Structure formats: structure tokens, C-alpha cells
Amino acid sequence: MTHTDPAIRLRFGLTPLDRVGAWGGERPVLHWFGLTDGWYCIDLGGHEVLRYSKRTSREPDHPYVDYYVVRLWEDMLALVSGAMEPVPPDLADVAAEMSPDWNWVDTPEAEAAVDWHSAGFLYTDYLRVAPHVRCWRTLVGDDDTVTVAWEHQPDPEGAIEFAGPQTGRVTMPTSEFLAAVIEFDRALLAAMDQRISELEALEESGRAAVPGVELDLEQLCREHLDRAAWLRRARDRDPATDWDAVRAGVRMLR
Template sequence: MIRFRFTLTPLGRVAPWGHEDRSLHWFGLTDGWYWIELADHELLRYSPDPLRRTDPTPQRPYVDYFLARLWEDLIEMTPAVLEPVPADLLDFVAGDPGVWRSVDSDAASTAAVWWDGHTLDLGYLRQPPRIRAWRTVSDDLDVVTVTWRHDDDGDIRFTAPPSGRVVISCELFLAAVRRFDHELMTAMERRIRALERSGPPNGVHLDLKQLRAEHAERMTWLARGLRRVPRTDWTAVRAGAMELRQGLTVRE
């Protein structure tokens, strides 16, 4: 089981952007908390003690950021995840780049970029876990493997184990992406309608026509993203993977 969960910040508590010229927009209105339910785990749920050190009065124990960022990055990542990984590259896609050789070549760069395309971008967070996913297809199998790893330095901790791996059907993964998109678009539709009735908060610039137009355009993002087919140069990826892993005698 996998589900991308979230709660939006109540509309009256969404902080405008800027100081003198305060404004709001679609991205800013997605302020909230989010996490990922994966099997029996909650990824991106902070442990209580380190959380209190960084935020003495946390409202929720989850990532506190703009939902738009997770949504955009998931749409960007999904086409790469849905492209089946050839059997001879499974060790590479599941491996640790920390053990790669330092190689300066076009093939190595291509392989590294392909590997990174299976990683959910959480670089905007402090000490984030590395969450990755890839698809495996065979005669009687069509699954997505989701892995995570967090190097705990004692400052930021999560409730999930430091590392783990869960295998789910590709159908379930895609359904979870679609559900997240639907739930976020529905929540933002309600938010926009409320603002259209009440008008922008006092002293805050918010172009309601632009907000409505942007929402309509963003509602097409997932469908367009799913139509995007990666043009992977498998020859280059294989050559680069061999260069990066040359000399390794054990599986990472």
C-alpha cells in the first residue's frame, strides 16, 4: 500500500509572501504538511525529540512545506519510474552512488542522471531521506520498488527505520499518484472558491483571475506528464554504469 497524504494549512493562517508588498499565489496557497504512507511506515514523519529542538511548538509531526513542490516533483519523477528497468541494470539502480568511482565521461554522466531520475527531489528539506522508486517487469511481474534511506546525525530523525524497501504493484503506485493529484486539485478548488467569495485578505495582493487560470492549467499537468515517454539511451546508461561501478566486487 502507498498513499501520498497531506493537510493544507487553514486558509486564514496561510502566510503571504513578502514584507511590504505582500502577495499570495497558487504555489503559496498549497502551504501545509505532507507525508507518505508506505506499507506499515510513514515516511517523512519526524521523531518527536529532534522535532521539538527545531520547532518548540510543532503543529504536526510531518514535513511542513508547500504541497505544490511535492506534487510537481512527483509528476516529474513518475515517467522515469514507470519505465521498466532492464534486468542487467537492477543492481545499478538499486545501488549506492557513494561507492561509485569518480569518472568524467559522457556515458558516466548519462548513467548518473538516469539513476537520479528515480529519486524524489527533497533537497529543499533539511537532512532529508533519499526516497527512490523503479519499475520491474517480467512475464508474471509488474512491480515498483520503493526504497528509502536516511543518514541520522542525531539532529533530524524520522519515525521510519533508517532504511527500507517495499515492493508494490505498478498499478497501485500509479493509482496513488493519481489519487494525490485528484485530492490536491480538489482541495485547491475549494480554497480558490472560498477566496472568490471572500476576496483576498486585507493588504494582500492576489490576482483571482490569474489564480483561477493557473489552477485550470495545473489540472492538466499530470495527464501531460504521464504522456511523456523517457528517451533513455540504454547503451550509454549501461556503459556509464559499468564505468561508475568498475572494480566493485560486491553488491552495494
């Protein structure tokens, strides 16, 4: 049997609890967002898109983006919410453009076009020399697919460098894309459920998770329960794009 890499996979690891840094100055706190401190990577067609080069990475065991995993989670859900509406065939070429050569005009149609196009990008602006990652969905006959493209930006200072191809594009069944997001969602929520259980056990034993750091476990549990429903909300959302306005806006911008 031949093994093939999945078209997309979202991997992560959480920083050990005793090494998670608190937020705040005089009254440091631990909250759900901060407790997701860790690393993550996006595998696309066998390429690790968020993997740093050996020259850049300081962590040989996981040379990937070192940040709060919830950031990637929230932004993947934003793609599910805003970029899963099939693109009409006549706009497919526009959807595939990473950096359209548009001249801004202040009209509702132009704004509609820019909003639609922007919704296809994975937000990565919190990263230095962030790669551009874009996805769009097409429906042609029985073929329902999502395409994910990426493009790395050179660092003017030459300090940050990502491994792997500078550009790429992977097309997969929409079901496979959504399955990867669902798997990521379940894995992160399970990891955070375990983390909260550890914090509860520490409190019950009379020990502080981090001495001198404020932790509201009741609020943490409430937020965890709420976040467990975010993927469902994202999938239920209908962007209801006005395609005629988008088409008109694209013509104006060009």
C-alpha cells in the same frame, strides 16, 4: 476480513486559509504555490516515512513535514515522468543502489548513467537531513512492479530525527503506485479548487483574503487549470533512455 495497509499512500493537509503566510517584502502576494502551505507524509508498507519523532515534532496532531504540499506533488509527478520506464534486468541491481560508489568520468555515457540513476530519486533536498527516497520499475514476465526504498540520514547536530525504520523497501504493482499518485493529484487539486472558491467568495463580498496582500484571482485560476493537466503530461512523457549508453556509463563510473 483482514485489513492491510496500502503499499503506498500520500497524505496531506492544508493550513487554514487565514493562517497562510504571504510571499514577498513590500508587496506581499498570495499565489498557487504558496497557498498549498500545509503538511504531508508518505506511507510505505505501513511506515510513515516523513513522520518526525516525538522529540523533534512540535505538532502532535500532524508530526510530519511542514511545507508546501505542491512540492511533494511536483516531485511525485517528476518520478512518474522520469522513473516509470522499466529497468532492464541487467541494471536492476544498479537501480536499487541508494549511493553508488562511482568515480566520475567526463563522458556522454557517464552522464547518461548519472542522469538515469538520478531520475529515480524523489527530490527532498529542501528538507534538513532529508531522507533519500528512490523508486524504480521492473517488468519480468507478467510482473510489472515498482519498488520504493528509503534511507534516513543522521543529523550531525542531533536536532532532527524521523520516526520509523531508518531504511526500508516496498515493492508493489505499478498500477498501485500510479493509483496512489492519481489519488494524491485529485485530492490536492480538489482542495485547491475549494481554496480558490473561498477566495472568490471573499472577493465578491468585498473582503480581502489577507489585508494588504496582493492576489490575482484570474492568474490563480489559469494556473490551477494548467496544473490540472500536469499528471497527464507526466504520464505521456517517454524518457526514451539509451540503455546501451547507460550500461557503458555504469561500467566507466565503476
